[in-house]
């Protein structure tokens with residue numbers, strides 16, 4: 001079967017055939033969260049997109065190393081600690097755990113390595129020193145700055161010209177900068193905020209150097225894919241690329257760059273600073289994580305998503321359909337099946353999840369039409385193999401429909417189902433209908449299958 005993966009590469013602005021540097025160890029780095037608060041659904045988009053990519057990569061290649069950093073030194077964290085009185089380490093530990101819990105609820109697995117910035121300060125200092133030694137950076141007033149003039153390719157990832165880059169840097173030109181476009185690698189820390197001893201005095205790293213230092217540490221000077229949201233292309237990834245290519249001479253850093261489009265609310269990017277966000281944590285109170293995930297991958301990762309409740313409702317309905325099929329096939333042991341061809345081809349074509357989901361619906365239709373036991377077993381096997389790549393159908397089908405019921409309620413409903421079955425047997429259809437309608441009035445729908453009756457909330 002054709003398992004060629006194609007991905008849209010931001011650097012060349014073209015769809016490329018993915019050819020790993022080492023097919024025995026595919027290496028991927030994705031920029032992770034700054035941990036001081038709950039993640040919003042926009043922040044979850046790169047997590048879900050790259051989790052899906054990793055699932056596809058793991059399907060094709062024997063070994064994948066997925067690194068996602070944790071930014072636990074940042075002025076937003078310092079500000080939060082000052083406002084709330086909670087210690088920095090408590091804030092970062094608590095919010096990082098909440099992040100993992102929330103993303104886990106979206107079936108996004110923990111990456112293989114999650115390096116924390118504060119545990120890699122030595123590597124960052126070493127990279128700054130190397131950049132200074134080679135003439136790509138300079139120290140001034142306790143700062144270390146990268147000299148963008150020294151790197152001819154600066155701007156090649158974001159395709160910006162100098163004027164745009166200066167405007168994009170959005171900073172008052174500090175007196176210690178030789179050139180307004182130069183960016184900070186290291187900065188001094190006042191006594192009351194976190195800082196580390198360095199050749200330039202007590203200070204802390206800039207954000208960009210963090211990812212250059214940690215990706216090199218865990219993935220080497222060259223690795224396969226660097227990912228993140230499209231807002232990171234400039235300046236963050238442009239600067240990472242410059243730092244890494246200059247510090248590690250001869251390296252071209254990431255071979256492919258992948259960026260997800262933004263999740264939008266009424267035409268604007270969902271973001272903390274705009275305040276137009278809803279946290280994953282809040283959403284999970286009303287929606288299953290899989291519905292959030294499916295709603296997200298229902299749009300191709302490159303496109304913006306207009307986030308609406310309607311999207312979520314549709315995703316939930318699709319999942320109800322998928323879980324109904326599984327529920328009705330509790331008696332069928334799935335065959336071990338390969339991932340269906342058309343479904344896999346969709347995912348291999350630059351992660352075309354909307355097409356893959358359409359194919360998935362076709363698999364479920366095929367299953368629903370199958371009559372012979374072996375056909376059903378095969379179709380069920382295909383559904384499960386495909387679901388694994390999308391990261392859905394990880395719940396127990398019974399729990400999916402009835403999970404929110406306590407034991408007492410579940411027992412009561414089972415009892416009523418039995419009474420109804422008895423009534424039907426005795427041709428007492430009035431009683432049977434009354435039981436059904438009373439339950440329906442409580443939002444509980446009975447469904448009769450060949451081998452019995454199940455219920456679900458509606």
Ligand SMILES: Nc1ncnc2c1ncn2[C@@H]1O[C@H](COP(=O)(O)OP(=O)(O)OP(=O)(O)O)[C@@H](O)[C@H]1O
Nearest residue numbers: 042043045046228229261262263269270271272273
């Ligand atoms: N609306 C969004 N849609 C898709 N990805 C997003 C969105 N907002 C942030 N991201 C991604 O989430 C990750 C973390 O971003 P970051 O910590 O800068 O959050 P943020 O909400 O954008 O912050 P702010 O709102 O203050 O700009 C990055 O990979 C970023 O690209």
Ligand SMILES: [Zn+2]
Nearest residue numbers: 031032211236
């Ligand atoms: Zn980064």
